[in-house]
Amino acid sequence: MEQLYGYFLYSLSLLTFGGIYAILCLGLNIQWGFTGLFNAGVAGFFAIGAYVSAILTAPESPRHLGGYDLPIPVGVFIAMVVCVPVAWAIGRVCIRLRSDYLAIATLGIAEIIRLVFKNELWATNGARGVSFVPKPFEAWDSPWDQIAMALVVLVIVALLYIAIELARTSPWGRLMAAIREDEPAALAAGKNVERFRLEAFVIGAVVMALGGAMMAHYIKFVDPKMAEPLKATFLVWVMLIAGGSGNNKGAILGAMLLWFIWSITETIAPIIIPDSFAHVVYPFHLVASWFLPEAWMATPIAPDPVTGLDSWDSKAPFLRVFLIGLALQIVLQKFSSGILPEQRLQSLADTDDASARAARSSPS
Amino acid sequence: MLRLEDLTKNFGGVLAVDGCNLEIEEGKITGLIGPNGAGKTTIFNMIAGALRPTSGKILYTSRGEDGKESTVDISGLPTHEMFHRGIVRTFQIPHEFGALTVLENLMVVPAEQHGESLYQSWFHRKKVIDREREVRRMAEDALEFLSLTHVRDELAQNLSGGQKKLLELGRTMMTDAKLVLLDEPGAGVNPTLLRKLADMIRRLNKERGYTFCIIEHDMDMIASLCDPVIVLAEGKVLTQGHMKDVRRDERVLDAYLGGGEEEAA
Amino acid sequence: MLKTVKQVMLAGSMLAVAMTAASADDIVVGSAAGITGPIAELVAPIVAGRELAAKHVNEQGGLLDGDTLVLAHADSQCDPTAGVDAGNKLVNIEQSVAIIGASCSGATNGMVQSVTIPAGVMSISDSATAPSITELDDNDLVFRVAASDAYQGVALAQLAINAGYTKLAMTFSNDDYNAGIASVFEQAFKDLGGEITGSQMHEPEKQSYRSELSTLSGGGAEGLALFAYYGSSGITIVRNSLENGLFGKFLAADGMFDTSVIEQIGADALRGNIMITQAASDDANVSYQAYAAAYGPAYESQGYAASAPYAAHGYDAAFLVALAIEKAGSTDRAAMSAALREVASGPGTVIRPGEWAKAKAAIAAGEDINYEGAVGNNDFDANGDVTGMFSVNTVGDGEGYTTDLIR
Incomplete structure (x- = not known):
């Protein structure tokens, strides 16, 4: 019984984490999936959201700026508002760049933002991070606090989904897709392409800030490590690509699925994979580590057949890096446009227009 | 309705267009011909706002709501400004929105779509849907005109080359166009479709009163469609007039056979 | 796709069966460590230290009624997000009685604030040294054997x-x-x-x-x-x-x-x-020597030295958790922190690394014990810190x- 209760609590944390990543994915979907903006700086907007909301809501501390003690929703809201001028300024400068240059520029800017948070000790406590960030409903008894937290995140995901889906299915979404598909033609159709690209960039960034703020409140702690590109940018990209860019359901599915796989494999791997498999994997891992950047490869511990003391458990984390790569390969090979590819919808004009729909479905 | 005065475009020392003076008259189908590199597409790009002229003027005469004519220099305005003045262009190589359906490709174009504002598409859904119905009716009419109704829900990237050409033309029908610039509408199109295309252009000219300016290499198409024809060479107007006369002009032959003869001499 | 879903679900149910079967006479203690990530090389010998303590316990009679002490490892990656995820797994899936770790201060900060303190689970870190951990409002649940910076x-x-x-x-x-x-x-x-x-x-x-x-x-x-x-x-x-x-x-x-x-x-x-x-252990100390004598031979072949940074801390943290469980006489999470304070400081029979059988007997006889660890006396102050x-x-x-x- 207690075990089942434990699974229940763990699944709440899976949903909360998955939901927060889904928020980030939805933000990136507006930029990349709809409009084709190659933003490689998700981490920057994530960091702005996380730090601003954390500092505004955390109790006073001699280590960093703070003591404003604002309610959490206010902190989150201000974090999103703060992101608007920042994203606007970045977009104003970078948005005209072609996609690969935009990627380089945004990647660089995200690093600058992270380093500012790391170096402005008076405001952020630098590398040591901001503690005591309040968590919604933390005063409630378990499991209600965790249920409420997961629900809040899921409700945010649902509201975002509805809002973004409404936008996608309206002429706005169609125009964004047109800009992504062919910019000269969109210009020739009289559209102010630059303004719309900027709009998509800013809205996507604000959604990312919301994701960052939720993460800070869930973890109750922020440090610059959380905004490193590997975790906060590339993982989000992988989730979106695997789920299906351009498709909001795909973005949410990709985030949930990849987080589930990531988190669960560590627990399952040692059970479903025999010990001897470690000896099979190790050489591959070793070879891969010669070619891939160090940050991508966890340092492997060689399986030691002699002592038997160092249990397989402690090697599972390494295997999971391998497994997640394998899973991603399979997904991308089998579903080249993601698990849920972009769907072109019929016109909004069909809404509540049963006769028109009937007319079209009948053979003509 | 459109007059170019000493229009010049200099690409880092290469004079693509060199003090060009020409006039496009309202209601006519003007042909623009000339050998490769004569500057035809560059002129289109400048009129459509895709390129900024190095010097010179593009004078555009239009009739306001009160019926009064006014002439302004529109050189250097951005593309969307040109579009709102009724100047629409197509591309030599079709620029379709590949991942959008054929119907959507056309529905993107019209101006004044409330649903392009997020606020409206969230909070004034009814208004957006009403306008969407109008736009779709317009698009469906255009598809019928183009005989593309059967591929209405197909993704544009799956169309044949000829169908993409038709779609290019279709986009110009989705707005209150006054001057339509067609860049080689006949390139890579089979003879049957070419005839249909010429028919459509003629009909649009007559029924909707579009003024056309067409770049084309197919002389038969030019001869059957265009009057007058303007011949460009090395960024300047060489001659202009009816196709019969232009064909007889020695300078035109020289320009097309061009450099070779000079070298021989 | 459907097939994949089925496989995942199958794996999930296998996991459930395996867990329930294991819980009969295993007592699970969570072990959160930065197994992958920037300090992976430093962490390996520390985890080995924890394993060594578990081995000593299990070889000398095990916990309570001969139950086996099992360390459940989870990777906290030296990152707060991963720390929270690891903590969640250890608390909820593994049903850990207590948790050792996490390794880095950032991961520890996230894990204890978001997971273990709200869940009422005691944690002892063997290498997190950030002063901010001292200030946590932790209901006496967060301890560390590594001295604060x-x-x-x-x-x-x-x-x-x-x-x-x-x-x-x-x-x-x-x-x-x-x-x-x-x-x-x-x-x-x-x-x-x-x-x-x-x-x-x-x-x-x-x-x-x-x-x-x-x-x-x-x-x-x-x-x-x-x-x-x-x-x-x-x-x-x-x-x-x-x-x-x-x-x-x-x-x-x-x-x-x-x-x-x-x-x-x-x-x-x-x-x-x-x-x-440098954070040090007294080499001349009997306790340290007892630990080093056991650690050296066990891990020499893997290239880990007894003097590796915080390896001795890893041993002490794991041994202290085992003592606390034995002292509490149950796997009740709520009883852990009080029991830990009793076994860590005097007065009482002095217990040194490797002396599990002696400790077990003393506790069974109702005597007070005082663990003198490899890294020092491990007397926790009010904040759960040691002077080091x-x-x-x-x-x-x-x-x-x-x-x-x-x-």
């Missing part, structure tokens, strides 16, 4: 005063560890009557630190207090200082403790000119360090 900063400041320094310049690398020690040192040195003539933060991995050092050398300081990792900036700073005649005397914390400092700078240049503090023990390392007559325990 605050203590090392104070120890170094005292050392500097004792050695006659009154004016020092200071530079620190911008990472959570070095910046933490630096700020404590600065305060402690001032409180003891010293003066900091200038303080500069520096980014690691730069080619040269001349400009920072020239700025600092202007204040008339008698030496440089240096808080950095030797490899990423420390050695370069010492070299730049000596080559340009900016500073000749150095005080440093344990990020600088490595023989490569002597190899690259030269023993002659450093002799009498450098003092490096430090050594000072200088370059003596030979080509290596001379180590003296600070008492």
